[in-house]
Amino acid sequence: MYARSGLLSQRSCSSHGRECATPVLAAQRRNNSTATKIAVEFDQSTGVAVMRLQGPPVNSLSLDFLTELCINVEKLEMDKNCRGLILTSSQPKVFSAGLDIMEIYGKSPERCGEFWRAVQEMWLKLYGSSMVTIAAINGSSPAGGCLMSMTCDYRIMADNPRYSIGLNETQLGIVAPFW
Numbered sequence: 001m002y003a004r005s006g007l008l009s010q011r012s013c014s015s016h017g018r019e020c021a022t023p024v025l026a027a028q029r030r031n032n033s034t035a036t037k038i039a040v041e042f043d044q045s046t047g048v049a050v051m052r053l054q055g056p057p058v059n060s061l062s063l064d065f066l067t068e069l070c071i072n073v074e075k076l077e078m079d080k081n082c083r084g085l086i087l088t089s090s091q092p093k094v095f096s097a098g099l100d101i102m103e104i105y106g107k108s109p110e111r112c113g114e115f116w117r118a119v120q121e122m123w124l125k126l127y128g129s130s131m132v133t134i135a136a137i138n139g140s141s142p143a144g145g146c147l148m149s150m151t152c153d154y155r156i157m158a159d160n161p162r163y164s165i166g167l168n169e170t171q172l173g174i175v176a177p178f179w
């Protein structure tokens, strides 16, 4: 979902010194899902977009989720009026539970490869963004959720002792591939 006044075009552009993605994007080619796990509100007057993660129950980062997130970041990146992006969660108590472990458990090497490429695409897009990016961490954010927030320029976390954040994935026996 992308809500804003005016039409969002997917033109190539070079304003604000940005290298814009080509209209046909890797993430878009991969996206078959019609469900919306990301809601974006763009405020023209401030130039700031808020991206709400709304993948119940815990915003786990599935291939579909990552694809939708990348497409939305790309769209905002191409909008020369968008200067800032706030990433937050609509789910209670959880920012993101990290990678969707069902995407890696018992899957073929090819499928795992596709999934890890999508993970890489997500953090490269956020880390390389020319927008000012802020993670408003309003819940727990383990492993991949922590990675996602680390790739933002700034992080603010809700002050609640029940919320945790960190790279705990080795406890599951998961080692991130060499990038």
Ligand SMILES: CCCCC/C=C\CCC/C=C/CC(=O)SCCNC(=O)CCNC(=O)[C@H](O)C(C)(C)COP(=O)(O)OP(=O)(O)OC[C@H]1O[C@@H](n2cnc3c(N)ncnc32)[C@H](O)[C@@H]1OP(=O)(O)O
Pocket: 057, 058, 060, 093, 094, 096, 097, 098, 099, 100, 101, 102, 123, 127, 140, 142, 143, 144, 145, 147, 150, 151, 167, 168, 169, 172, 174, 176
């Ligand atoms: C820029 C630098 C680049 C370098 C990169 C370097 C390193 C980065 C490496 C990144 C690697 C990441 C690997 C991962 O992310 S693996 C996933 C790790 N995640 C976890 O271990 C989280 C486990 N979950 C929890 O701790 C909790 O669920 C919670 C998030 C704290 C929420 O707790 P609560 O509100 O109590 O909810 P439930 O526990 O009851 O869960 C509800 C529901 O959701 C399912 N679920 C939870 N987490 C996941 C998940 N990650 N994937 C898939 N499903 C998940 C859980 O099983 C419940 O399902 P049911 O209702 O069906 O039982």
